[in-house]
Amino acid sequence: MIVKKISVDFDSGVDLIVSISRNVDLNDGLWFNIENSTDLKSKDFKIPQNMYRALLEVYASFYENNESWYGNSVNEYVSLNNLSVPRNGVFREVIVSLDEMKNKKKKKKNTKKKTTKTKKKKKRKKRKKRKSKKRKRKKKKKKRKKKRKRKRKRKKNKRKKKKRKK
Structure with missing residues (x-):
């Protein structure tokens, strides 16, 4: 409490x-x-x-x-x-x-019924917003991971090229 x-x-x-x-x-x-x-x-x-x-x-x-x-x-x-x-x-x-x-x-x-209905609707909206925010965060994370992987691959490829030239 x-x-x-x-x-x-x-x-x-x-x-x-x-x-x-x-x-x-x-x-x-x-x-x-x-x-x-x-x-x-x-x-x-x-x-x-x-x-x-x-x-x-x-x-x-x-x-x-x-x-x-x-x-x-x-x-x-x-x-x-x-x-x-x-x-x-x-x-x-x-x-x-x-x-x-x-x-x-x-x-x-009927005011009690209306207020409870409106409260429920507001709660649903909040849940949806939270879920959509979570989804967006997950998508951003995935994008970041992909970018990191690409960078790593590029770096690896550059190193390999340098080694070949030598």
Whole structure:
């Protein structure tokens, strides 16, 4: 197996920052407030097509009100002890998913067949070219050999003539 290393400078600065926060007035915060464990928040955003690397930064605060963070109990603790204190205390897990790529181009059904056929044709052409190049090389080799033989014969004949003259 051949592994190619792609040299990308990950220490360089970013070219574009895409904010994935909620759209609100300037007086309110940009973060998503999660009310309970089944609450889902989403945001539509577009990623440029020439992007090759992305980083997602998530900030999750385990208490909603700074003043009463110590009294914000975990849901399981409150329900097991039959308490009547505020819930939704500590986050145990935050899941982020990126999905629903809406702008996908629809592919035709026959495109795969066509592409494989065209690939096969291209491979055949390449093979033919290689074979023809090999044939040409062989012919050239044969010609060179014949030339060498002729030269040798001429030299031999010249030597013989010189010997006869002497």
